[in-house]
Amino acid sequence: EVQLVESGGGLVQPGASLKLSCVASGFTFSDYWMSWVRQTPGKTMEWIGDIKYDGSYTNYAPSLKNRFTISRDNAKSTLYLQMSNVRSEDTATYYCTRENYSGLDYWGQGVMVTVSS
Amino acid sequence: DIQMTQSPASLSASLGETVTIECRASEDIYSNLAWYQQKPGNSPQLLIYDANSLADGVPSRFSGSGSGTQYSLKINSLQSEDVASYFCQQYNNYPYTFGAGTKLELK
Numbered sequence: 001e002v003q004l005v006e007s008g009g010g011l012v013q014p015g016a017s018l019k020l021s022c023v024a025s026g027f028t029f030s031d032y033w034m035s036w037v038r039q040t041p042g043k044t045m046e047w048i049g050d051i052k053y054d055g056s057y058t059n060y061a062p063s064l065k066n067r068f069t070i071s072r073d074n075a076k077s078t079l080y081l082q083m084s085n086v087r088s089e090d091t092a093t094y095y096c097t098r099e100n101y102s103g104l105d106y107w108g109q110g111v112m113v114t115v116s117s
Numbered sequence: 118d119i120q121m122t123q124s125p126a127s128l129s130a131s132l133g134e135t136v137t138i139e140c141r142a143s144e145d146i147y148s149n150l151a152w153y154q155q156k157p158g159n160s161p162q163l164l165i166y167d168a169n170s171l172a173d174g175v176p177s178r179f180s181g182s183g184s185g186t187q188y189s190l191k192i193n194s195l196q197s198e199d200v201a202s203y204f205c206q207q208y209n210n211y212p213y214t215f216g217a218g219t220k221l222e223l224k
Binding site for chain 1: 118149151153160161162163166167170172202204206208211212213214215217218
């Protein structure tokens with residue numbers, strides 16, 4: 001059974017940094033591109049970016065690429081999202097997802113990030 | 118970025134009814150479109166990919182169609198378990214983009 005389990009969320013102050021993790025199981029992690037997607041409190045979905053199966057290439061939403069970095073450790077079957085200089089508009093539920101060339105076929109349960117002083 | 122315009126924003130329908138949700142892309146996305154269902158309190162789940170292919174385990178009352186810039190999701194014979202929000206997403210171009218969602222409720 002495919003499982004994606006995110007962690008690392010919580011309350012963070014504006015301007016701070018935060019690193020989210022996603023541990024994958026039930027499939028060969030190193031065979032798949034992986035994405036991060038976030039959903040705002042108003043339910044808007046925003047794709048953050050993705051990373052190639054070997055970690056050699058990343059794509060980002062232009063509005064986020066200067067502050068967010070996606071990485072992976074295939075030995076640990078773990079995906080990461082490094083968030084820096086966070087703002088109130090980064091408050092959202094963050095999902096780790098698996099890509100299969102035709103959509104995002106598995107999603108984690110999500111982790112909440114609240115940016116507030 | 119490709120803009121995805123989804124309609125309606127909300128929808129109220131009766132059990133057994135057929136409902137249709139539309140998604141329009143700002144440019145041709147060559148059927149590189151997915152639909153997701155998100156039940157209250159849950160993560161989204163893939164329903165349809167490549168505009169008209171049913172994901173594993175999805176009931177046959179769900180169907181997708183369209184091409185070019187216009188796509189639709191149809192639910193035949195609405196069931197109570199279909200109460201959810203539905204999102205379209207294009208994966209033809211980076212950055213991937215989503216529609217604003219449709220909240221489906223029972224009348």
